[in-house]
Amino acid sequence: xxxxxxxxxxxxxxxxxxxxxxxxxxxxxxxxxxxxxxxxxxxxxxxxxxxxxxxxxxxxxxxxxxxxxxxxxxxxxxxxxxxxxxxxxxxxxxxxxxxxxxxxxxxxxxxxxxxxxxxxxxxxxxxxxxxxxxxxxxxxxxxxxxxxxxxxxxxxxxxxxxxxxxxxxxxxxxxxxxxxxxxxxxxxxxxxxxxxxxxxxxxxxxxxxxxxxxxxxxxxxxxxxxxxxxxxxxxxxxxxxxxxxxxxxxxxxxxxxxxxxxxxxxxxxxxxxxxxxxxxxxxxxxxxxxxxxxxxxxxxxxxxxxxxxxxxxxxxxxxxxxxxxxxxxxxxxxxxxxxxxxxxxxxxxxxxxxxxxxxxxxxxxxxxxxxxxxxxxxxxxxxxxxxxxxxx
Ligand code: PHB
Numbered sequence: 001x002x003x004x005x006x007x008x009x010x011x012x013x014x015x016x017x018x019x020x021x022x023x024x025x026x027x028x029x030x031x032x033x034x035x036x037x038x039x040x041x042x043x044x045x046x047x048x049x050x051x052x053x054x055x056x057x058x059x060x061x062x063x064x065x066x067x068x069x070x071x072x073x074x075x076x077x078x079x080x081x082x083x084x085x086x087x088x089x090x091x092x093x094x095x096x097x098x099x100x101x102x103x104x105x106x107x108x109x110x111x112x113x114x115x116x117x118x119x120x121x122x123x124x125x126x127x128x129x130x131x132x133x134x135x136x137x138x139x140x141x142x143x144x145x146x147x148x149x150x151x152x153x154x155x156x157x158x159x160x161x162x163x164x165x166x167x168x169x170x171x172x173x174x175x176x177x178x179x180x181x182x183x184x185x186x187x188x189x190x191x192x193x194x195x196x197x198x199x200x201x202x203x204x205x206x207x208x209x210x211x212x213x214x215x216x217x218x219x220x221x222x223x224x225x226x227x228x229x230x231x232x233x234x235x236x237x238x239x240x241x242x243x244x245x246x247x248x249x250x251x252x253x254x255x256x257x258x259x260x261x262x263x264x265x266x267x268x269x270x271x272x273x274x275x276x277x278x279x280x281x282x283x284x285x286x287x288x289x290x291x292x293x294x295x296x297x298x299x300x301x302x303x304x305x306x307x308x309x310x311x312x313x314x315x316x317x318x319x320x321x322x323x324x325x326x327x328x329x330x331x332x333x334x335x336x337x338x339x340x341x342x343x344x345x346x347x348x349x350x351x352x353x354x355x356x357x358x359x360x361x362x363x364x365x366x367x368x369x370x371x372x373x374x375x376x377x378x379x380x381x382x383x384x385x386x387x388x389x390x391x392x
Pocket of ligand 1: 106107226
């Protein structure tokens with residue numbers, strides 16, 4: 001016989017179960033992506049490019065895929081890892097997102113990695129470039145690049161092109177350390193000499209004292225890595241100190257010549273040779289269409305961070321098509337492994353072993369084309385893997 005107390009308890013249990021079910025059913029209709037990027041602070045240009053590109057992709061492809069509505073929840077972490085961690089936690093626990101994405105700097109990607117593992121959600125790194133990031137969680141994949149990919153190639157290029165003495169200037173945190181290591185290994189193995197090695201802080205760097213020393217040391221070139229957003233300030237100080245007239249050319253990974261800023265750097269940027277994964281001048285039809293659509297929507301040129309965002313959201317769409325809309329972390333990351341597609345940057349894929357991006361690296365020179373500054377690609381290295389992983 002049922003007592004009154006039992007009936008009440010059963011009713012409560014039933015309501016809880018139903019509430020739980022309807023919650024789950026609702027969650028299944030929508031695939032949520034928590035987009036954590038710096039929209040303010042020194043790295044804001046990265047966040048803006050990624051946010052713009054994700055919105056553009058969704059305008060072009062609609063906001064439903066495999067029967068699911070795609071919802072992007074944008075959060076500004078100002079590139080401060082404590083913020084990233086708190087926001088990732090809130091997105092996973094409260095908003096029940098299926099994917100976390102963005103990560104404008106390496107420390108932000110690191111901060112979110114344990115949460116992706118605990119929450120079993122896919123983490124798509126759209127911007128940060130330190131090799132080891134993808135090893136921090138089995139749920140991490142990347143649509144940006146690694147500094148190693150471009151730094152080994154510019155190191156070899158420098159040797160082959162008669163550059164013997166180089167001064168280096170790198171941002172003093174993980175991707176800068178990777179850039180320096182991979183460049184230096186290749187350049188010195190080929191007989192080059194590093195005459196000056198300077199590391200500048202990530203936040204508000206002052207390049208001036210170093211630039212004067214470099215000018216006096218008279219190297220053939222300076223190897224520069226500063227993260228996206230800082231190239232304009234670097235080139236301003238380079239020009240003010242007269243390095244453009246001293247014959248010391250700028251080489252490096254392409255971050256310093258980000259298309260987002262390049263056109264405002266002035267003619268002193270002309271002749272800079274960098275190795276990188278994207279140029280707004282990449283001559284494919286897909287890229288021409290991408291650049292035109294981005295310019296039409298936002299009035300500016302897309303840079304490499306925009307492409308990382310565009311490809312990151314594409315990866316979610318294509319993986320969902322493959323899984324028939326299943327969006328749990330294990331199913332989604334499995335679907336992403338080995339995926340291949342044509343990006344505005346050229347052909348790319350996700351290495352099924354490492355979950356890292358495999359892509360072409362182009363050597364480019366800044367030139368004036370129709371009155372505007374562009375990184376004009378002149379040599380292509382196909383399907384480059386992250387050397388930080390192949391070295392192991
Ligand atoms: C990074 O923090 O990993 C990072 C940020 C901006 C870049 C490259 C690397 O341009």
